[in-house]
Amino acid sequence: MPGSAPSNSDDDSSAPRAGKSAGVSYVEAGEGDAGQRIDNFLSRILKDVPRSLVYRILRTGEVRVNGKRARPDHRLAAGDRIRLPPLQRKTEEQRAAERSAPSRSLRDFVAGAIIHEDRDLIVVNKPAGVAVHGGSGLSAGVIEALRATRPELKELELVHRLDRDTSGVLLIAKRRAVLRELHALLRERDMEKRYLALVVGRWPFGTKTIDLPLKTNLKQGGERVVRVHADGQQAVTTFTPIQHFGKLATLLDVSLGTGRTHQIRVHAAHAGHPIAGDEKYGDRERDAKLKPYGLQRMFLHAHSLTFERKGAKPFTISAPPPPDWQAVIENLKKGLKR
Numbered sequence: 001m002p003g004s005a006p007s008n009s010d011d012d013s014s015a016p017r018a019g020k021s022a023g024v025s026y027v028e029a030g031e032g033d034a035g036q037r038i039d040n041f042l043s044r045i046l047k048d049v050p051r052s053l054v055y056r057i058l059r060t061g062e063v064r065v066n067g068k069r070a071r072p073d074h075r076l077a078a079g080d081r082i083r084l085p086p087l088q089r090k091t092e093e094q095r096a097a098e099r100s101a102p103s104r105s106l107r108d109f110v111a112g113a114i115i116h117e118d119r120d121l122i123v124v125n126k127p128a129g130v131a132v133h134g135g136s137g138l139s140a141g142v143i144e145a146l147r148a149t150r151p152e153l154k155e156l157e158l159v160h161r162l163d164r165d166t167s168g169v170l171l172i173a174k175r176r177a178v179l180r181e182l183h184a185l186l187r188e189r190d191m192e193k194r195y196l197a198l199v200v201g202r203w204p205f206g207t208k209t210i211d212l213p214l215k216t217n218l219k220q221g222g223e224r225v226v227r228v229h230a231d232g233q234q235a236v237t238t239f240t241p242i243q244h245f246g247k248l249a250t251l252l253d254v255s256l257g258t259g260r261t262h263q264i265r266v267h268a269a270h271a272g273h274p275i276a277g278d279e280k281y282g283d284r285e286r287d288a289k290l291k292p293y294g295l296q297r298m299f300l301h302a303h304s305l306t307f308e309r310k311g312a313k314p315f316t317i318s319a320p321p322p323p324d325w326q327a328v329i330e331n332l333k334k335g336l337k338r
Contacts (some may be wrong), residue, residue: 169318191307198276203241212257226265
């Protein structure tokens with residue numbers, strides 16, 4: 001039959017088992033296979049065999065058509081008997097891993113976003129819209145892409161997390177000992193985190209520290225929402241205005257005294273000036289006024305991290321905001337001059 005699976009030469013009723021190296025097998029080309037190149041034919045019927053292996057067995061002469069060696073461009077005729085050598089076939093687990101593996105474009109994107117690397121750390125200027133890890137319908141994020149790109153680094157782990165729509169500095173530890181050390185700094189609040197935030201409206205407070213507890217709740221459907229709540233965990237955020245853009249928006253420097261989920265976003269919204277473009281905690285009407293200036297996403301950027309490790313000089317890393325962020329800021333500046 002056309003495209004039939006290869007049969008084992010010792011027992012025509014048994015097909016080679018996935019994940020095992022089967023013996024020599026034979027397959028016959030049907031009428032529908034006539035004129036097809038043998039490399040394409042084999043790739044079609046051997047779906048659980050890597051294409052690179054298909055070309056290798058053709059190149060080495062292990063594939064025979066009617067007893068003769070066949071080049072990859074050999075055209076089949078109906079009734080041709082094709083001999084296949086023993087093949088190492090993919091298991092279901094291997095195929096599932098390949099389906100969930102980071103795409104080439106994601107791997108290249110993340111690799112291009114690395115802004116620092118040393119013996120212990122990789123620092124990525126995470127693009128907005130890219131998750132830090134797979135989950136919630138996403139098969140892969142930054143950490144999976146790095147593990148796929150750098151398989152020799154067996155202990156790569158995220159030191160902290162950023163929301164998917166937040167851009168900026170993201171730390172990845174190369175070794176678990178480094179991860180434990182940096183987690184201790186985070187627990188003791190010995191790591192300074194600074195963000196840039198564009199909030200809607202004119203920030204009226206000057207420098208303001210908001211010390212209000214936050215509690216995480218799950219809405220119907222599993223969506224995670226954080227609210228200011230007396231029973232929540234302590235959360236401290238300091239906002240300092242950098243530039244006002246009339247009554248439309250304000251660019252703020254933000255420093256964190258704690259590292260709670262959605263902390264900056266919730267505290268900014270509680271102050272009456274949510275992050276521009278924040279679909280969960282934001283103000284759609286005021287966001288709409290920023291659309292003509294190029295606003296298309298949430299404008300929160302992890303700008304810098306500073307910390308000091310034992311026996312080492314203070315480490316500081318900063319990441320510039322992405323081009324679309326800078327374009328919106330420039331458009332707002334031009335708007336002030338009109």
